[in-house]
Amino acid sequence: MANTEASLKEAMTIDGAIGAALVDYSSGMALGTIGGTKDLDLDVAAAGNTDVVRAKVRTMEHLGLQEEIEDVLITLGSQYHLIRLLTSASDNGLFLYLALDRGRANLAMARHQLKRIENQLEV
Amino acid sequence: MAPQPVALDELLDELRQLRARVPHLTGSLAASADGLVLAEDAGGVEAEGTAALTAAALGVALRLADVTGSGGFRELVLRGETGYVATYAAGPTAVLTVLAEPRANVGRLHLEARRAGVRIAELVHHGAVPATGRPLPEPGRTAGTRSPLPRRRPDSAQGPDAAGGSVPVGGPDPSTAAPAPPPPPGSATAPQARPSARTGVRRGGGAAETTAGSPVDGPRES
Numbered sequence: 001m002a003n004t005e006a007s008l009k010e011a012m013t014i015d016g017a018i019g020a021a022l023v024d025y026s027s028g029m030a031l032g033t034i035g036g037t038k039d040l041d042l043d044v045a046a047a048g049n050t051d052v053v054r055a056k057v058r059t060m061e062h063l064g065l066q067e068e069i070e071d072v073l074i075t076l077g078s079q080y081h082l083i084r085l086l087t088s089a090s091d092n093g094l095f096l097y098l099a100l101d102r103g104r105a106n107l108a109m110a111r112h113q114l115k116r117i118e119n120q121l122e123v
Numbered sequence: 124m125a126p127q128p129v130a131l132d133e134l135l136d137e138l139r140q141l142r143a144r145v146p147h148l149t150g151s152l153a154a155s156a157d158g159l160v161l162a163e164d165a166g167g168v169e170a171e172g173t174a175a176l177t178a179a180a181l182g183v184a185l186r187l188a189d190v191t192g193s194g195g196f197r198e199l200v201l202r203g204e205t206g207y208v209a210t211y212a213a214g215p216t217a218v219l220t221v222l223a224e225p226r227a228n229v230g231r232l233h234l235e236a237r238r239a240g241v242r243i244a245e246l247v248h249h250g251a252v253p254a255t256g257r258p259l260p261e262p263g264r265t266a267g268t269r270s271p272l273p274r275r276r277p278d279s280a281q282g283p284d285a286a287g288g289s290v291p292v293g294g295p296d297p298s299t300a301a302p303a304p305p306p307p308p309g310s311a312t313a314p315q316a317r318p319s320a321r322t323g324v325r326r327g328g329g330a331a332e333t334t335a336g337s338p339v340d341g342p343r344e345s
Contacts, residue, residue: 026231047230051146054228 001121008034011098014113016105022123023099025050029121031094040099049063049083049097071111078102084114091123130246134162137246149206151236152220153317156181161217162268168222174235177210177220186212198230198237214244215221236259260306 002010003011004022012034019035021042028050033042056069072083080100086092098114100107138151142164150166158178163170183187184199199210207223219240223232 017340023230026226028228028232030230043230044234047228047234050230 002117002120004032004121004123007096007117007121008032011024011040011096012040012116014098014100014105014110016080016101016103016110018099018101019045020099021046023050023095023097025053026093031082035099042097045081045097045099048082049095053085053095054082063108071114073111074104076102080105080107080110082111082114084118086123087117088122091121094123096121130249131162134243134246135164137239137242138164141221141235144235145221145223145227145232147224148221148232149224150222151239153247154178154218156218165222173220177218181210181218198233207232208264209233209236210242212244213240214248217243217247219243257345277300292339 008020008022011017017035018037019040019042021033023029023046024031024042028044028047030043031043033046036042036045051071052074053069056072059068060069068087070087071085071086074081076081079102082098082100084095084096084098086094095116096114098110100110111119127237132151141151142148150164150168152163152165152170152174153161154174154177155161156178158175160170160174163174166306180199180201185196188194188196194210198212201208202225204225206225207227209221209223209230211219211221213219219236221232221236221287223229252293
């Protein structure tokens with residue numbers, strides 16, 4: 001098991017990682033952030049991606065889908081943004097957010113590593 | 124500093140934009156630091172009462188920030204069972220109070236309300252909105268301008284007399300603190316109090332003193 005800080009540090013070791021955050025999507029506030037650049041304010045990303053997650057949850061409710069979101073991938077011209085919802089009972093309402101440089105990242109590997117980090121994370 | 128009512132429209136506009144930008148925001152108001160409504164978009168909540176209570180809460184918040192060496196006031200967030208009440212600094216004389224539903228995105232609320240606070244500060248600061256009442260305590264005048272604060276000042280002013288700061292930091296004996304007269308507003312009490320050893324311990328060597336109660340710091344953040 002790893003704590004928030006260790007998990008975020010590990011997320012930054014993923015190839016191409018630019019920044020990562022652990023976000024509480026009931027409040028839109030980040031529990032922890034790491035990395036980021038002048039152009040990638042992770043607190044803004046936390047608040048904005050909270051809206052993304054909430055919108056998807058609401059849409060699934062409207063569609064009558066009795067499913068859980070495992071992850072969300074957003075592909076930009078030069079970046080990948082991965083959102084992975086935490087599934088353990090105690091960590092409900094949180095997601096991991098990872099921004100990757102598209103040129104340096106291996107998406108399949110990044111997704112796999114982020115899943116492992118999520119499984120080990122204990123808040 | 125002749126009041127130009129036209130800025131009140133701009134102020135109201137700012138509040139409406141804030142409501143449009145933040146989902147689940149139920150109301151907001153801009154108030155002077157001493158509790159008078161400047162503009163409100165409060166959505167059914169009694170604005171005057173809310174502004175007055177905001178000022179009261181602000182007074183306590185300023186003291187708490189001062190005593191704990193946390194510097195100037197930035198924001199105050201209250202989470203109730205059925206909603207949020209958050210107050211943000213908007214320049215030295217005004218605050219922005221926002222009401223939101225419990226499901227509001229607080230991260231987004233912070234981002235938007237801080238920006239709105241800066242803009243409200245600009246509107247108020249340029250004298251466009253009548254600056255009602257007293258400003259928030261300026262650096263070094265904290266004690267003089269707010270009635271609850273002088274109690275702390277006699278305590279620290281007493282320092283040099285009270286055997287070189289051997290008095291415990293927490294809670295002065297009321298019987299010894301009471302006879303000390305509150306300092307006159309705007310007097311040089313603060314510099315006099317500073318040599319006290321205990322003042323340094325309690326307020327981080329006056330660093331908090333210079334920033335406390337200057338919400339004009341707000342703009343620095345963005």
